[in-house]
Amino acid sequence: MPDGAIVTRFAPSPTGFLHTGSLFTSLVSYRFAKQTNGVFFMRLEDTDQKREIKGSGDKVLEQLHIFGVVPDESDINPGKYGPYVQSERKEIYHAVIKEMLEKGLAYPCFCTHEELDDIRKFQEENKLLPGYYKEFAKCRRLTDGEVIEKIRNGESYVIRFKSQGNEDNKVDLFDAIRGHIQFPENIQDVVIMKSDQLPTYHFAHVVDDHFMRTTHVTRGEEWMASVPIHLELFKALDFELPTYCHFPVIMKLDDGKRRKLSKRKDAEASVDYFLEKGYPIEGFLEYLMTLANSNFEEWRIQNPNSDIFDFTLSFDKMSLDGALFDIEKINSISKERLAYMNKDIFTYNALEYAEQYSQELAEIINKDIDYFKSIINIERDQEKPRKDYEKYSDILGIVDFMYDEYYQTLFNSGLEFNERYDKMFLVDILEEYKNNAGLDLDQEGWFANMKQLAENRRFATRGKDFKKNPEAYVGTISDYAEILRVGICAKKNTPNFYEILKILGKERIEQRIEKTVSLLRG
RNA sequence: GGCCCGUUGGAGAAACGGUUAACUCAUCGCCCUCUCAAGGCGACAUUCACGGGUUCGAAUCCCGUACGGGUCACCA
Numbered sequence: 001m002p003d004g005a006i007v008t009r010f011a012p013s014p015t016g017f018l019h020t021g022s023l024f025t026s027l028v029s030y031r032f033a034k035q036t037n038g039v040f041f042m043r044l045e046d047t048d049q050k051r052e053i054k055g056s057g058d059k060v061l062e063q064l065h066i067f068g069v070v071p072d073e074s075d076i077n078p079g080k081y082g083p084y085v086q087s088e089r090k091e092i093y094h095a096v097i098k099e100m101l102e103k104g105l106a107y108p109c110f111c112t113h114e115e116l117d118d119i120r121k122f123q124e125e126n127k128l129l130p131g132y133y134k135e136f137a138k139c140r141r142l143t144d145g146e147v148i149e150k151i152r153n154g155e156s157y158v159i160r161f162k163s164q165g166n167e168d169n170k171v172d173l174f175d176a177i178r179g180h181i182q183f184p185e186n187i188q189d190v191v192i193m194k195s196d197q198l199p200t201y202h203f204a205h206v207v208d209d210h211f212m213r214t215t216h217v218t219r220g221e222e223w224m225a226s227v228p229i230h231l232e233l234f235k236a237l238d239f240e241l242p243t244y245c246h247f248p249v250i251m252k253l254d255d256g257k258r259r260k261l262s263k264r265k266d267a268e269a270s271v272d273y274f275l276e277k278g279y280p281i282e283g284f285l286e287y288l289m290t291l292a293n294s295n296f297e298e299w300r301i302q303n304p305n306s307d308i309f310d311f312t313l314s315f316d317k318m319s320l321d322g323a324l325f326d327i328e329k330i331n332s333i334s335k336e337r338l339a340y341m342n343k344d345i346f347t348y349n350a351l352e353y354a355e356q357y358s359q360e361l362a363e364i365i366n367k368d369i370d371y372f373k374s375i376i377n378i379e380r381d382q383e384k385p386r387k388d389y390e391k392y393s394d395i396l397g398i399v400d401f402m403y404d405e406y407y408q409t410l411f412n413s414g415l416e417f418n419e420r421y422d423k424m425f426l427v428d429i430l431e432e433y434k435n436n437a438g439l440d441l442d443q444e445g446w447f448a449n450m451k452q453l454a455e456n457r458r459f460a461t462r463g464k465d466f467k468k469n470p471e472a473y474v475g476t477i478s479d480y481a482e483i484l485r486v487g488i489c490a491k492k493n494t495p496n497f498y499e500i501l502k503i504l505g506k507e508r509i510e511q512r513i514e515k516t517v518s519l520l521r522g
Numbered sequence: 523g524g525c526c527c528g529u530u531g532g533a534g535a536a537a538c539g540g541u542u543a544a545c546u547c548a549u550c551g552c553c554c555u556c557u558c559a560a561g562g563c564g565a566c567a568u569u570c571a572c573g574g575g576u577u578c579g580a581a582u583c584c585c586g587u588a589c590g591g592g593u594c595a596c597c598a
Contacts, residue, residue: 013598048597113596129524130594158596183526194596201598225526225593246527251591253533258590290546294535297546319535321528322591329534329547339560379560386559398559447556454556463555481556493558 005038007215010064010071011205013045014056018063018271020325021220021250021261027285028247028292029218030069031313038215041073043208044085047198057085063271067281068309081212086204093199096207096237097159097192105236106192108157109139110150133163133187140189159193161203165232173227176216176245176315186228202229210239221246221322245315250291251322261325268325278353278392280341282308283334290329293317304340331390339385343377350376353392361396364403374503375399378495386495401489402503407512410490415516417486418479423520429457429480430487430520434513439506443498454480487516 001007010026012018026042033040042064044057061074073079083089100106109132111119116132123130140162142150151157165185173181192203199207209217224246234241251258252266261269268274274284286308289296299311338346347369354361365372376399379386388398400406417426438449451461459480460466460473485494488509494500501509 011598015598045598051597109596116595127523156596178527181526184524188594191596196596198596200596204598220592221527222592223598227526248528249592260591290534294546297534298536298544301545323534326533326547332547335559384561388559450556476556478556485557491557495557495559497556 001039002037004036005215006033006036007039007041007213008033008218009041009043009209009212009214010069011043011045011208011219012057012060013048013051014053014060015051016053016056016263016270018060019261019263020269020271020274022060023064023067023069023271024250024288024291025218025220025247026064026069027067027288028313029216030071031292031309032216032218032245032315033072034309035312039072039079040069041079041081041212042071042075042084043212044075045201045204046085046087047194047200047204049196049198063275066275067271067285086208087198089204089208090197092211093193093203093207094197100161100192100237101159104162106159106161107140107142108147108151109137109160109189109191110142110155110157111139129167129187131188132160133189137189156195158191158195160189161192161229161233161236163187163189163232164236165228171228171231173231173244175224176243177318178246178320181224181227183228186232188229190229192233202226202233206230206233206237206239209242210234210237214242216243216245218245218247220249222249248319249322250325252325258322258324260322268327274330276357276393278350278357278394279330279334280337280349280391283337284330286333286337287330289313290333291319291323294319335387335390338389338391339380339387343373343380346376346380347373350392350395358393358396361392364396364399364406367403371402371503372399375402378499378503388495401491401494402500404508407490411515411519415486415490415519416492418475418482420475421483423522426483426487427517427520429453429483430513430517433484433487434510437501437506437509439501439509446498446501450481450484451477488512 008029010022010029012022030040032038042061046052046057057075061071061076064070071077073081073084075082075084078084097106101108111132119132119136120130122128123136137160139160163186165187167184167187169185170182171185173183175181190202191200193199205217208214227244231241250261252261252268254265263269286296286300289308289311293311293313295317296308296311296313300308303310341349347365351362351365351369354365376395389395396406401410432453436449436453438446441449454477455461457480458472458474460476463476463478466473466476481497482492485492485497488504489500489512504512
């Protein structure tokens with residue numbers, strides 16, 4: 001590996017699907033590795049069989065892939081430092097444990113949950129530091145004979161680390177994001193191997209990240225409090241210390257209080273939510289990048305067309321406290337990304353989304369893909385494109401009227417003509433327009449033609465004229481255009497009307513007007 | 523409660539002791555406009571949680587207080 005190359009990893013536990021916060025952490029970890037031509041790998045932390053959900057490892061990998069965060073090494077694509085699943089690394093942990101036992105760095109503990117509870121209760125009553133340490137660590141004092149006997153009797157046991165720490169001493173942590181932080185030394189005899197022979201997180205982290213050559217341990221700040229344990233473990237095992245990077249956690253405002261995004265309470269805590277809604281991948285990633293390094297936004301303004309992965313992240317530009325999750329900003333960024341996509345890519349992405357999440361959308365796209373492209377391309381291919389869509393699921397509700405079957409349902413649910421106008425007046429206008437839409441002209445000519453028609457019917461062609469002298473007119477050109485829109489599209493709002501009419505074509509315009517007219521006639 | 527971390531506008535934030543406290547989103551106004559979506563222009567922190575101190579000078583350094591967050595398992 002090149003000089004300065006960083007090795008990072010993503011180490012999820014298989015307890016469900018990809019968490020939005022995990023995507024953030026893995027995205028940033030991935031970028032740090034790639035920026036330095038290093039390695040990013042994934043290790044499944046499945047040491048808690050109670051919580052394990054089968055198959056979620058693959059699911060997570062799949063979703064990371066969708067976001068372009070692809071591990072160089074993982075269970076399905078192993079490198080030379082595997083296995084990449086903790087439950088398959090048992091022998092490694094056991095070998096290290098054996099050595100620790102021999103060196104007196106660890107010892108078996110036979111205390112039951114009840115005994116542990118009693119200790120905790122006593123500590124609480126006497127306002128002592130809770131935990132298993134020093135005089136409370138009674139299994140420390142077991143003789144070899146006692147240990148052998150208990151094991152022979154089949155008593156269940158765990159292996160604890162024998163801490164040499166002193167709470168009056170300080171240890172120093174250098175965190176790449178937060179700088180130097182001092183903690184009191186660890187004094188807890190933490191469990192390193194559970195009674196099921198599987199390691200705890202603390203132990204697995206130290207052993208795995210050492211043997212798997214992680215240079216930068218990237219994780220959420222909820223791990224900071226256990227750093228003294230890890231520091232002591234690294235020292236006891238004489239392993240080189242990696243660089244720690246404790247990321248801020250994404251928060252959410254709940255009842256005026258900040259709290260971590262919670263999988264139970266917040267739908268947006270799962271990336272599935274954004275996938276189902278059809279947020280563009282690049283928009284979502286871009287949002288996460290702004291959370292990672294806020295100068296990303298300035299870079300984006302300078303480099304509007306660059307790939308987001310051309311941006312170089314830095315540790316010291318990272319915020320220290322958890323950002324509030326801002327859906328408005330995601331919407332805005334996504335809108336922007338979608339607007340600047342060309343019609344082919346947009347259509348491709350929309351179809352891919354639709355095939356998985358929206359049968360109806362897939363149908364209209366597949367029915368005539370060029371027709372679909374022409375619709376979504378209205379006012380797209382220009383300096384300042386329209387920004388209609390913030391996610392793929394918005395498409396149907398915006399283009400529906402361009403499809404006859406959806407137009408029909410809009411039509412059936414009622415046409416919202418301005419009630420100021422008499423039905424027969426509307427009929428006259430529509431019928432006249434049917435025979436003289438001016439579609440052979442260019443946009444300017446078409447508009448001039450419409451103006452003329454409106455003027456003949458005593459609509460003001462300039463809003464100002466109408467304001468000045470409302471009695472002289474029946475309405476404004478806007479009102480006139482609205483009549484045509486409702487009459488032809490069954491909607492008050494559409495993108496550029498000229499383009500719409502061109503795409504619809506003379507025949508369908510006539511059909512639709514006829515339909516509307518017969519409805520108005522009763 | 524102990525131990526850590528943090529606190530700049532509604533949100534994300536810049537500024538790393540020295541002019542009017544960047545920028546993005548949101549909000550509000552005006553303009554443009556066939557509707558909508560945009561776009562253009564402008565407004566929005568006399569002030570950086572609060573109180574002291576250091577300094578010619580502090581959002582920036584120090585101390586204290588308050589508030590918010592994290593963590594104290596045979597869960598990760």
